[in-house]
Amino acid sequence: MVVDRIFSGIQPTGTPHLGNYLGAIQNWVNLQEECSSVLYSIMDMHSLTMPKEPAVLRQNILDTTAAILACGIDPKKCFLFRQSLVSEHAELAWILGCLTNVPRLLRLPQWKMKRASQNNEGTVGLLTYPVLQAADILLYKSTHVPVGEDQVLHLELAQDIAQHFNKKYGEFFPVPKAILSTTKKIKSLRDPTVKMSKSDPQKLATVNIVDSPDEIVLKFRKAVTDFTSEVTYDPAGRPGVSNLVSIHAAVTGLSIKEVLHQSAGLDTAHYKMVVAESVIQKFAPIRSEIKKLQEDTSHLIKVLEDGAEKAKELAAPIYQEIRRLVGFQ
Incomplete structure (x- = not known):
């Protein structure tokens, strides 16, 4: 398998659980050793799709960062950054959203499942966050994305959006491929028919x-x-x-x-x-x-800011070319 660039992200929900570690983070550690261009993002923009108090979100970002560093993610071997510090993510999401039809988003199971927690109404952000996910991946011309089985449909959306963009504006984006986790999905210890979840009331x-x-x-x-x-x-x-x-x-x-x-x-x-x-x-x-890391907040902030600076350097020329292709300049 030829891998040019890997992108993956994690929502800042605080310190991860066993399923997060075995299903994603452990794989991240292995991939940073195997590929020379790897980007891992703390997805703070995605986290707004579910209500969060600002102080809680700020702390969750730091706790998640401390946890993945402690698990073996090395900022010298990858770009580790906060999504919201690279504004091109949101800007590209708007462009890609204009190429995505609403019925396709309405069919995604995550929309049907998560809007139930919002009085069955759901927000625009909740509906369109798979488009932002596509922008996260495509902004860096990523070739591979480590995903769990529950995210395969969202990656397929990113693949379709890339192909649609290429058809409209000329070959530009590589169509990203999935790297499926080989770890068996970890189940709840109280109900082994459902996956382990931080939001489980038990x-x-x-x-x-x-x-x-x-x-x-x-x-x-x-x-x-x-x-x-x-x-x-x-x-x-x-x-x-x-x-x-x-x-x-x-x-x-x-x-x-x-x-x-x-x-x-x-x-x-x-x-x-x-x-x-x-x-x-x-x-x-x-x-x-x-x-130990949680006691050094300034170090955690610096890691994310340094990573964002490097990610932005990578994203900026790609996004400038996208602006030219769509007619912004």
């Missing part, structure tokens, strides 16, 4: 990477399994136990087969504690580094 459902060892042990002890004591992997028939196996494999780097071999003879009650201990060991150094 506090025991989601493991946060800054949870204390005692909190992690409690959440895994209370994890929903079934009445069979043997540890097996059967996502359809035994989703709870299979979710634990997936987590165990992901945090240790072992295969599902290796995890099952190591766990032979354990009942699920004992196995829960094995998985909890693996998670505790994985996150202990990260948790310590997050606390």
Whole structure:
């Protein structure tokens, strides 16, 4: 696979949870080692699609930055920046929005799902944020985007917009390809039929990477399994136990087969504690580094500002050419 430039982003929701780490951030760390041009953005503009108090958003931006740095993202190996500091994102989104029809946006499942939280009305921002996502990607002529399965339709929209622009104005944007995460989707510890989520009202459902060892042990002890004591992997028939196996494999780097071999003879009650201990060991150094970074706000701000400056240098000539193509100059 020839990869020229990778772009990905994360919404600033504070410190990530286990699913965020295994599904996205761990992959980001690997990709920055493999590709010479990588951009990772804190998507603060996207976060406004759901109501946020300004003080909470400001703190979430810093906490998210501290967390991904602690997880191994290196600003020397990638551009790490705040989306809103590069104004070309919003400007390009307007141009691309003028090439995108409303029925296409109305069909996207995220719109149908998230507007329910806004009295089934939804805002213009919530409807059009997939166009801003397309602008985020295309502004840098990105060739590849790491995505989870739930974002594939949004990437397909970005691909269609790129092709539409190229057809109208001449070949300009590469059509970005997906880099799908190989990690099994991490499920809620209280309802293994749905994915782990920070917004889950059940506090025991989601493991946060800054949870204390005692909190992690409690959440895994209370994890929903079934009445069979043997540890097996059967996502359809035994989703709870299979979710634990997936987590165990992901945090240790072992295969599902290796995890099952190591766990032979354990009942699920004992196995829960094995998985909890693996998670505790994985996150202990990260948790310590997050606390250290959170105490140095000025460093976090500087990292994001320096990254934005570099991202803007990359974006500016591309956007100037877009302005010329559409007739602005």
